[in-house]
Amino acid sequence: MDAKKAGNRDVLKDKKVQPPPASSSVLMPPQPDLPPLPPPPPFFWGETPEVEFYKSQGVRNSKSYFQTPNGNIFTQSWLPIDETQPVKATVFMTHGYGSDSSWCFQKICIEYAKWGYAVFAADLLGHGRSDGLHGYLGDMDKVAATSLSYFLSVRLSETYCKLPAFLFGESMGGMITMLIYFQSEPDTWTGLIFSAPLFVIPENMIPSKLHLTMYGLLFGFADTWAAMPDNKMVGKAIRDPEKLKIIAVNPKRYAGRPRVGTMREVVRVTNYIQNNFHKVKAPFLTLHGTSDGVTCPTGSQLLYEKASSEDKTLKLYEGMYHSLIQGEPDDAANLVLADMRKWIDEKSEKYGSKSNNN
Numbered sequence: 001m002d003a004k005k006a007g008n009r010d011v012l013k014d015k016k017v018q019p020p021p022a023s024s025s026v027l028m029p030p031q032p033d034l035p036p037l038p039p040p041p042p043f044f045w046g047e048t049p050e051v052e053f054y055k056s057q058g059v060r061n062s063k064s065y066f067q068t069p070n071g072n073i074f075t076q077s078w079l080p081i082d083e084t085q086p087v088k089a090t091v092f093m094t095h096g097y098g099s100d101s102s103w104c105f106q107k108i109c110i111e112y113a114k115w116g117y118a119v120f121a122a123d124l125l126g127h128g129r130s131d132g133l134h135g136y137l138g139d140m141d142k143v144a145a146t147s148l149s150y151f152l153s154v155r156l157s158e159t160y161c162k163l164p165a166f167l168f169g170e171s172m173g174g175m176i177t178m179l180i181y182f183q184s185e186p187d188t189w190t191g192l193i194f195s196a197p198l199f200v201i202p203e204n205m206i207p208s209k210l211h212l213t214m215y216g217l218l219f220g221f222a223d224t225w226a227a228m229p230d231n232k233m234v235g236k237a238i239r240d241p242e243k244l245k246i247i248a249v250n251p252k253r254y255a256g257r258p259r260v261g262t263m264r265e266v267v268r269v270t271n272y273i274q275n276n277f278h279k280v281k282a283p284f285l286t287l288h289g290t291s292d293g294v295t296c297p298t299g300s301q302l303l304y305e306k307a308s309s310e311d312k313t314l315k316l317y318e319g320m321y322h323s324l325i326q327g328e329p330d331d332a333a334n335l336v337l338a339d340m341r342k343w344i345d346e347k348s349e350k351y352g353s354k355s356n357n358n
Contacts, residue, residue, distance in 0.1 A: 040249035044104045055081065059113040066122065066150045070142055071131030074123040075150055076101050078113035085116065089164035089190065089348040092151040093121040094180070096171030096198075097262075098135065098254040100128025104247050104326040105170065108195075111325075115341055117348075118163075120154050122147050124176065128252050135254035138223050138261030140269045144179035151180070155188065164190035164352050166344060171237075171295060171322065172198045172266070178273050181282065191311075191347045192284040193340065196292055196322050199273050199299025201266065223261035236293035238327035239320065247326060270299075277306035283351070285313045285343045287336060289320030289328075311347075315339055 045053055054061045058081050065072045079087070091112050095105040101121040109119045125143045126132035137143050155165045167189050169177025174197025181192060238244040247253075286304060288297040297316060304314040317336065320328055324336045 037245055037249050040251050041246075044107075044246055044250070054078075054110075057110050057114060059110055065129075066153070068146045068149045070146045071125060073125065073131065073146060073150060074101070074129035076106070076109070076121050078106070078109045078119040080113055080116055087118045087160075087163060088116045089166060089344070089352065090118045090120065090155060090160050091166045091168055091193075091344070092155070093119060093168040094147060094170070094173035094177050095121065095124065095127070096173045097137075098127070099171075099173075099250070100252045102128060102252065103250040104243075108168070108170070108325050111337055111341075112168075112344070115345070117344070118160065120151065122150050124173070127254065133224055133259075135226065135256055136224050136259045136262055137265055138259075140176060140179060140265045141183075144176045144183060147176065148180045148183055152184075152188075164348050166191045166193060166347075168193040168195070169197060170195040174198055174295075175266075175269055175273060178280075179269065182276065182279065186281075189282055190351050191344070192280070192282050193344070194284065194286040194300065194303070195324050195336075196288050196295050197286060197299055197303075198266070198295040199270060199303060200296035201270055202293065202296050223259070223264075225260050226257040237322035239291075239323075239332075240327055240329050243323075243327050247323070274299075274302065277303050278308055280307035281309055283311035283347055284309055285315070285340070287315040287317070287324060287339065289317045289322060289324060291319050292322045294322040313343060 041047060043050065043053065048056075050061065059078045060081050062077050064075055066075050093101070093105075093109055093112075095101055099105050100123045101109070102123075106121070109121055112119045123130040124137070125146050126134060126136045151167075154160055165188070167177045167181060169175070169180075169192075174194040177192065177194065178197070178199070181189060238247055280303065284303070284307065286300040288295075288300040290297055300314055300316070304312055315336075317324065317332070320332055320336075325333050328336070
């Protein structure tokens with residue numbers, strides 16, 4: 001089958017998203033700092049206790065720590081609240097830089113569980129409640145392998161081994177998801193889903209070679225330093241000003257300057273992925289906003305063009321920013337969620353019979 005013909009490239013120019021009003025210029029502030037923010041609520045949704053909130057969403061949540069050779073990582077799951085409801089497939093989700101699985105990222109996890117999927121996520125090393133220096137990702141391969149060890153413990157378990165299994169990555173989590181895919185045995189994963197993945201760094205976000213070289217001359221001593229220029233990514237990621245206020249007060253969000261080793265690895269791994277797009281053979285969906293100021297839509301386009309997958313879909317959303325679910329107005333976010341649901345429902349049905357040996 002011709003891979004180009006099998007693909008689905010959808011630029012949503014017929015569903016334009018209006019640019020934010022002038023009053024929301026706080027999203028791209030001329031000042032280096034965010035506007036004054038309220039103190040964080042107990043949860044991103046407010047003060048409703050977790051059990052009550054999850055029940056209102058029709059899901060059940062569990063939390064635990066998973067021990068790996070590289071340290072303990074914090075993990076969560078979201079499943080349909082009705083335990084008799086058959087699970088369509090498993091989805092393993094990876095959050096982005098400075099984020100974690102417990103704040104707004106779980107909006108996506110909850111939606112997939114509501115659609116009938118068993119969802120699992122882990123805080124990356126150096127993020128959230130997992131071990132490691134906060135904000136430090138000095139060895140992305142190790143970070144990916146650590147999350148993969150947890151994902152495989154679930155994916156290969158008796159409960160889920162016969163179900164289709166999907167990897168999901170958002171932003172820098174998309175980059176790490178790609179590493180997880182490359183580190184996995186062939187046919188481990190039924191499909192891949194990328195939301196605004198970091199495969200290509202925008203020109204104005206590329207770390208200075210001078211800075212990286214200068215710190216590199218210190219023989220690794222400076223690798224953990226929070227010393228790289230801060231491009232205030234959160235302000236460039238969120239289009240809805242009210243949602244920005246909630247995301248920015250995440251008590252576990254890393255808000256310091258980027259660490260030297262983290263940025264060095266971002267440069268290395270994005271280059272590596274760009275040179276290995278052709279190794280992607282699994283079905284995938286990649287989604288990107290055309291006004292993304294944190295990761296380049298070009299990355300999703302290159303993946304679509306160069307991947308060997310015969311079943312591939314690209315969605316570009318005109319005028320949308322980086323955070324497609326947590327940071328867009330509800331109507332725009334719902335459009336993206338509808339596309340995600342349509343794709344995974346179709347792939348679960350198409351490939352599920354193979355996974356279940358029916």
